[in-house]
Amino acid sequence: MKIAIAGGGIGGLTLALLCHKHGIEAEVWEASETLRPLGVGINLLPHAVRVLCELGLRDALADMAIGTSSLSYFNKFGQRIWHEPRGLAAGYDWPQFSIHRGEFQMLLHRTAVERLGADRVHTGHAFEAVQDTGARIGDPVRFTVRRRHDQAEVEASTDVLVGADGIHSAVRRHFYPSSDAPRFSRRMLWRAVTEAPPYLDGRSMFMAGYQDQKFVAYPISEPLRRQGRSLINWIAELRVPDPVSDTPPRSDWNRQVDKSVFRDAFAGWQWDWIDIPALIDGAAAIYEFPMVDKDPLPRWTFDRVTLLGDAAHPMYPIGSNGSAQAILDAQTLLQSLLGTRDTAYALREYEADRLPRTAGIVLRNRMNGPEQVMQLAEERAPQGFADIEQVIPRAELEAIALRYKQLAGFDPQSLQVVQR
Numbered sequence: 001m002k003i004a005i006a007g008g009g010i011g012g013l014t015l016a017l018l019c020h021k022h023g024i025e026a027e028v029w030e031a032s033e034t035l036r037p038l039g040v041g042i043n044l045l046p047h048a049v050r051v052l053c054e055l056g057l058r059d060a061l062a063d064m065a066i067g068t069s070s071l072s073y074f075n076k077f078g079q080r081i082w083h084e085p086r087g088l089a090a091g092y093d094w095p096q097f098s099i100h101r102g103e104f105q106m107l108l109h110r111t112a113v114e115r116l117g118a119d120r121v122h123t124g125h126a127f128e129a130v131q132d133t134g135a136r137i138g139d140p141v142r143f144t145v146r147r148r149h150d151q152a153e154v155e156a157s158t159d160v161l162v163g164a165d166g167i168h169s170a171v172r173r174h175f176y177p178s179s180d181a182p183r184f185s186r187r188m189l190w191r192a193v194t195e196a197p198p199y200l201d202g203r204s205m206f207m208a209g210y211q212d213q214k215f216v217a218y219p220i221s222e223p224l225r226r227q228g229r230s231l232i233n234w235i236a237e238l239r240v241p242d243p244v245s246d247t248p249p250r251s252d253w254n255r256q257v258d259k260s261v262f263r264d265a266f267a268g269w270q271w272d273w274i275d276i277p278a279l280i281d282g283a284a285a286i287y288e289f290p291m292v293d294k295d296p297l298p299r300w301t302f303d304r305v306t307l308l309g310d311a312a313h314p315m316y317p318i319g320s321n322g323s324a325q326a327i328l329d330a331q332t333l334l335q336s337l338l339g340t341r342d343t344a345y346a347l348r349e350y351e352a353d354r355l356p357r358t359a360g361i362v363l364r365n366r367m368n369g370p371e372q373v374m375q376l377a378e379e380r381a382p383q384g385f386a387d388i389e390q391v392i393p394r395a396e397l398e399a400i401a402l403r404y405k406q407l408a409g410f411d412p413q414s415l416q417v418v419q420r
Contacts, residue, residue: 001024001159003015003016003019003024003025003159003337004026004027004029004141004158005026005028005161006145006161006169006171007028007029007127007163007164007165007166007169008029008112009309010327011308011309011310011323012028012164012165012308013028013108013109014051014055014326014327014330014331015330016028016112016116017055017108018051018055018330018334020115020116024334024337025120026116026120027116028116029122029125029127029145030121030123031124031125031126032123032124033124033149034123034124035109036102036106039100039101040100041098041100041193041218041233042099042101042104042323043096043097043099043320043323044065044324044327045320045408046092046093046094046095046415047094047324047328047408047415048327049087049095050415051327051328052327053094055111061097061104061107063222063223064099064103064221065220065221065222066099066219067097068086068096068097068205069204070084070086070200070201070204070205071083071205072207073208074206074207075208075209075378075381075384076210076213077384078271079388081373081388090412098233099220100220100221100231124147124148125145125147126145126146127165127170128144128146128170129144129174130142130143130171131144131155133303134160134344135304141157141159141303141304142155142156142157143157143161159304159343160306160337161304161305161306162306162308163305163306163307163312164307164311164326165311166310167294167311169311171311182294184290185291185316187211187239187240187290187291188238188240188289188290188291189235189236189288189289190235190237190261190286191234191236192280192285192286192287193233193234194232194234194280194282195224195230197229199217199274200273202219202230203219205217208269210375210377211239211371211374213238215269216235216237217233217274217276217279218232218233219231219232220233232279234279235317236262238265256286256287257287257288258286263280291316291317293315293316294362296358296362297355299351300312301347301350304343304344308330308333309326309330312355313359313362314362315362316362318369319404319408321408324410325408328354329350329358332353337350370404370405373400376391376392376396380392
C-alpha cells in the first residue's frame with residue numbers, strides 16, 4: 001500500500017511517521033519550498049502526546065517544550081474562576097506540552113526525512129487536482145501537483161490520497177469548490193511571543209476575560225525555563241466591528257500589526273502575578289488572525305481520497321484542540337487502514353469515527369467550549385465576585401470541564417481505556 005499526503009504540517013507528518021512505523025509506504029507533498037520554524041505556540045494534550053510518544057518523540061519534545069502543570073481561568077479583574085492540574089500533574093500517563101508550533105513542525109519534518117528518506121518528503125510541490133479518485137478496483141488514485149520553482153505540473157499516483165493541507169485546503173476545494181468559505185466569528189486574534197520573567201510556577205497556562213475580550217498566555221520554551229526565564233506565547237482577542245464581508249481577505253491573515261490596534265483594551269490588566277501590558281510591549285512582532293472555522297462537512301471521503309486535520313474540520317482555537325485532533329485523525333486513519341485490505345472501506349470507517357467527533361468539537365467551540373466558565377462569570381458577575389461558588393457552583397464548573405474533555409477524547413477514563 002502507498003499513501004500520498006498533500007500537506008507537510010502537523011497532521012500530515014504525523015500520519016507519514018505512523019505509516020512508516022507500521023510498514024506502509026508514505027510520500028509527503030508540501031507546497032512550501034522551505035520549511036522554517038514559523039508561528040507561535042500550541043498545546044499538545046495528553047491523548048495527542050500519547051501518539052507522539054509511540055513514535056519515539058517524547059524525549060525530544062521534553063527537551064524543547066514546557067510540560068504544562070496547570071490551567072486557570074480568570075475574569076477581567078484577575079479573579080480566579082477555575083483551576084485544574086494538567087498533564088502529568090493531573091495524573092495522566094503522558095504530559096501536556098506547550099511548544100512553539102514551528103519548532104514542533106520542524107522536529108516532525110526532520111524525523112520524517114530521517115525515517116522515510118528525503119526522496120519521500122517533497123517540498124515546493126502544491127496540490128493541483130485529482131484526475132482519478134480510484135473508484136474502480138485496481139485503479140490508482142491519480143493526481144497532479146505543481147512544482148514551485150519552475151511551475152511545472154507533476155503527475156503522481158497512489159493507493160490512497162490524504163488531503164492534510166490546512167484550512168485553505170486545495171484537496172477539499174477540489175470536492176467542495178463553492179459555498180465553503182471560512183466562517184468569521186467577528187473576533188480578531190493578535191498573537192506573539194515575549195521573553196519575560198516566569199509567572200506563577202513557570203509552567204502554567206491561563207486565560208482571562210470573557211468571549212469578547214480575552215487574553216491567553218503560556219510558556220513554551222523548556223531551555224529558557226532552565227535558565228530562569230520564560231518565552232511566553234500570548235493571544236489577545238477582541239470582538240471587532242462587523243466587516244463588509246463575512247470573511248476577511250486571505251491577504252489579511254497572519255499580517256504583522258502594531259500593538260496600538262488592541263493594546264488599550266488591556267491597559268488595566270495588571271495583577272500581582274502578571275503584567276499583561278508589559279507582555280504586549282515586550283513582543284518583537286505581533287501577528288493578526290481572524291478567528292474562523294468552517295461548517296462541518298457531510299463527508300470527507302471520495303473513493304480512496306480523504307481529508308485530515310484542518311482540511312477536514314477547521315475549528316476555533318478554543319480548548320487547545322486543533323493540533324491534537326489532527327494527530328488523532330492520523331492515528332485513527334492508520335488504524336483503519338491496518339484493519340482491512342479494502343482501503344475504500346477503511347477510509348469510510350475512519351470518516352465514520354472522526355467526522356462526528358470533530359463536528360461536535362467545532363460546534364461546541366462556537367459555544368466557547370471549556371472557556372464557557374469565563375463567559376458565565378461575566379454574565380452573572382460583571383463587576384466581579386467575592387466567592388466564585390456563589391456565582392457558578394463548583395459542580396457546574398466541574399461538569400463543564402469534564403464534558404469538554406469527554407467530547408475531545410482526553411478525559412482520564414477514556415485514555416485509561418485506550419491504554420488497556
